[in-house]
Each structure stands twice: as C-alpha cells, then as structure tokens.
Amino acid sequence: MRVELVKRPQQSALFSALSPFIALVLTLIFGAILFSLLGKNPFDALYFYFIDPLREMWSLEALTVKAAPLILIAVGLSICYLSNNWNIGAEGQFVIGGIFGSILPVMVPEFQGPLLLPLMLIMGMIGGALYAAIPALLKTRFNTNEILTSLMLVYIAQLFLDWLVRGWWRDPKGNNFPRSITFSDDAVLPKLLPNGDSANLGIVFALVAAVLAWILVTRTLKGFEIRVLGGSPRAGRFAGFSSSKMVFFAFMVSGALAGLAGISEVSGAIGYLQPTISPGYGFTAIIVAFLGRLNPLGIIASGLILGLTYLGGEAAQISLGLSDKVVRVFQGMLLFFVLGCDTLIHYRVRFVGFAAPKPVETPALKAAEGA
C-alpha cells in the first residue's frame, strides 16, 4: 500500500479546526496501548493522567503554575514560527530571564518595596530578549542557522546558571547547597487567591500575553507583516517589509516572554535560584505552540493540556508506580500526531494499492488509440 497526497485547492477549514482534536484522540489511543504494554490498566492510567488532577482545588492551582510558563513561552514561539524564525532556544532564554530577574533580590537584598517586583519582572524580560537577540544578530549579520545557535545557547545558559549558584551567588549560609539566598517577601510573586495554595500571578501574565499576541497577529499591520514574511519572504520584501527587522522582533518578543516566564517561575514557584529551574518548559512549549496551531488563543488551551500531563505524570507515578519518563514520551507522541494531522489541512490523503494506476481515459487518449 502506498500513500498518495493530493493537494487541496485551498486549506480545509474543517481539518484546521479538527486536526488538534484528532491528534489528541490518537495520542490517547496510543497512550493506552503504551500503558498496556507497561503492564498497567490503560483506563486507570489515563484517569490518573487527565482526570484526577482536575478533581481538587489544590491541583487545579498547581495546573496553572505548570501551564503559565508553557503558555507564555509558546505564545512567543508562535510569533517566531509564524514569521519563519526557528527559535528553539526558549529554554535558555527562560534561564537567562530567571538569572537577570534575580539580580536585584540576590545582589541588592537590602532593596525592598513595591517597586522591587516590577523591576525584577522587567529585568527578566530584558535578559530573555537580549539572550534571544544573539541568534537573531548572528542570523541577520552572519547568515548563521538560528536553529543550531539558539540551541547551543541553551547549554551555555544552563552551565552559566550552574556556575552562578555554585560560585558567585551561592548562599554563604546555605550549608554549601548550590542555591542563592531565599528571596524576601517583596520579591515573591503574589498568590492569585488570597488564601490559595500555589497559583500565582504567572497565569495572569500568560493569559494577558496570549490575548495581546492574538490581537497583534490577527488585528494589526505588524501581524500582517509577520504572516507575510513567514509565508513568503520575497512577497514581504516587495511589500516593503524588512525581514531582518522581523528576525529581531520575533526573537526578542519570544525571548522577553520566555524571560518573563523564567523570572516568574523563580520568584513565584521556587523562591531562590538553583542549578535547574525548568523541567524542560522551553522544549515542551514547542509542542504547545504547534498543538495550539500557532494561534495564541489556541495556545491557552494546549498549554493547559500539556501542563496537565506534567501533573498527571506525578499522579500516575505516585498511584501506579508509572515512570515519570512516560510524560515526555506522551508529549513527544502528541507533537508527532499534531504534525501528521496538519497534513490533512493542505492535502487529501489517498491510499493506493501496489498496482500501477490505470491511465485515465481521456478523449485525446481515445483519439490516439483510434488513429
């Protein structure tokens, strides 16, 4: 059997809407098969993954803590990918955002007051944006592949953080643990609910960023520029858009959002700097961006779904003894199905047998045979 693609005259609106759902269903089916192979009851496993975390208030709050960085980063990535800039170094921009945002609470701990937190958040965004500007600069100035440079910068950022918390910024009273001093109350991101458990303002940042990005992409000239340059750089040039300015714009916006996610995580969820501040949010956000079909509003939904897999992974580990590694398999599988289903938007898929297709009888062919 062979697969044959027939290009649709125009994108299928039906499959544009349906493809993420088809992908989700396929992931669930294959997930169930995976769980059975691991010797677990697939229904129990899926229950712990996707239903159990939604049953209690505290775990709903935990969900917002996981989803907020994913949404923030993915919204920025969607602007990059729509404009055909392949930033895959969000993990590094997240780390540098966390470091830049921590400069004030770690190095100037005597600085207190209501101004501290806004300054930290702004510095986090600046740090992320500047770090993302490096691959943008190398791409525009030296024609260097941004995929490879942005990824290499992830490793460098992680090692830099590791050095900071083991060396220069290590808490001198921290019993030699590799971590910075604990942030003062003024430097901690406020809770969402006054008597809440873990949810903090991060999810508000994420929702605001998603709505703003949606307006930017769909309702403004800049958004049009993003989509034109992403679809056809040549057409963009004829329209008078600068593609190198767009590279900087896309990278720095997504870097700033990743940086904001970084400092929000450090200040809201952790409270100090440590060698590892992200369970791979920057990479998972790539999946979030594609599952949301690069639409900022869709990303809110997909961010919540991927956030759920993190929580579900913990729940299934505790209840069923399922390895926490399964989460990443799940996430990787999801991205595969999303990409595969996107083909349905542009092509009709036909399955044809091995036999060569019969020539279509056309009047010209008949005439030729008759002659």
Next chain:
Amino acid sequence: MGIAESILLTIATAATPLLIAALGELVVERSGVLNLGVEGMMVMGAACGFVAAALTGSPWIGVFGGIVAGAVFSLLFAFLTLSIATNQVATGLSLTLLGLGLSGMIGENFVGSAGERLPSLYIPVLSDIPLIGKLIFGQDPIFYMSIALTVGVIWFLFRTRTGLTLRSIGDNHGSAHALGIPVIRYRYLAVIFGGACAGLAGAHLSLVYTPQWVENMTAGRGWIALALVVFASWRPLRVLAGAYLFGAVTIGQLHAQALGLGIPSQLLSALPYLATVIVLVLISRNRRLTMMNTPASLGRAFVPDR
C-alpha cells in the same frame, strides 16, 4: 603509555561518535532532507545499544541493537516528512523530543548498572609500537568503522552513479522526479542510513566512550553533528576534520578541568557549545559560498504531482 599518546587516543574516541553521526546526516542532507532528529536517534541508539548489550552480555549485539534502533526510529521521521509531507524542521524536533523521552524509559532500569565495554583491538607486536602503535592498531572497532564509513561515503557520493543521483535529488527534486528517478524511495533509504549512523554513534557512547547508561547522555552531540555538516559545507573529508577538531576541544577542556587552572569547570564544559556557535558564524559569513554549497532542495517538502 605516554601522555601524548593517551591524549590522542581519547581525542579519537571523542571524535568518533560525532564523525559517524555527522556522516549519516551528510548523506541525508545531500538527498535534500533536513533531519533535526539526530540527537533523538543518537540517544535511542545509546539506550538500546546499552540495554541489548546488558541483556545478552555481548557488546557486539549491543552495537547491532544501537544501529537497528536508530534506523527504525528514523522511519518515523521518514514516514511523516516523505510520505505525508510534514514540515521537516518541526518533525525533526519532535523526533528529538520523543527520542529523549523514550530512551529515558527504555534505559530506566539500567541506570547505574555496569555496562559491557566493547574491547579494543589488540594485535601483538603492532599494537606495542611506541606512540603510533595503539593509535593505529589498538583502538575500539567502531573507530575503524568510522574511518571506513568516511571512505565509503566519499566513494558512494562522488564515485558511483547512485551517489550522483542522490546528489541530484538534493539539488533539484523536481527535475529528478521528471527524469523518472524515484525521489521518495531514495530519500527513505538516505534517512534510514542516517538513522543507522546516528544509532551507531549512540552505541559508541554507551559501549565505548562511557560504558554506562545515563539519561540524556548524548548531551547535545547530535546537534553538534548537525552543525558539523554545515561547518563541513556538506563534504565528508571536512566532516572528518571538523569531528577531530571538536574531539580535541572536548578532550582539551576535560584535561584543563583535571589540571584545575582556576577556570570555572562550567566555562570549560561550555567550550564545545561555544566553539560550535563560533565555527558556524565563521563558516556561514560568506552568504554566496554557503548558498553554493547547500543542497538546493534542502528542507523543502516534495509531493510528486505524478
């Protein structure tokens, strides 16, 4: 064994996985396909190779397991990008993400267990020649495979008709299709070859370089291999040179860490990644030259219009 000799030996050991993975990717890219999943296929090769060796007690079955794992895993990428024309960049990324997850699961019960090491070659008398004896006659078998692979890829790409056809597909898949060349079939085979190479490179890591399984043990080597292909402007001999350059940087920084020169170890560990960025900048600076060397159809989806 002298210090110079041992340093040269370890450089070769560090360079071998980079060389093998990059050679595989070079063939893939010459056929016009950009597979960013090298890291994922490599880590799958490392995990499956280690597990196969641990279960059977034979490192050779481990090597075979690594190759098969990489090749089978690359089929996923091939099906999506070639048969149903998905975006190659995104699909390659997902292959890497899935590979990192899946390998963690496969190797989970083997973390910390002692591995089977692939024994090095030893030829009496010859291997005992001072300085060069061990370098030429006393290395691990995969090192010799990597050299044979380099020669083989050069011969295949530039001395055979099939190689010429493969390169023509990479430069213009439309024309190749019009000439009746089965573009998709060639690309499938190229991608599987690339996967097998990445798997072998991974098996080298977990059976020779550090005979154990650690999660994410490839540590970006798959990405460095991808950068090496660009650095080498898609030429196999330059891949060889590049791989040994990076092997030297890796080993150099390890020795510097051991000496404790007062340089932070993290800075030294970052050197291979920094070097990758710098080398990419230097090589891509000349826009015209890069355009000339890059396979013209690289990364573009191909859907035959019959």
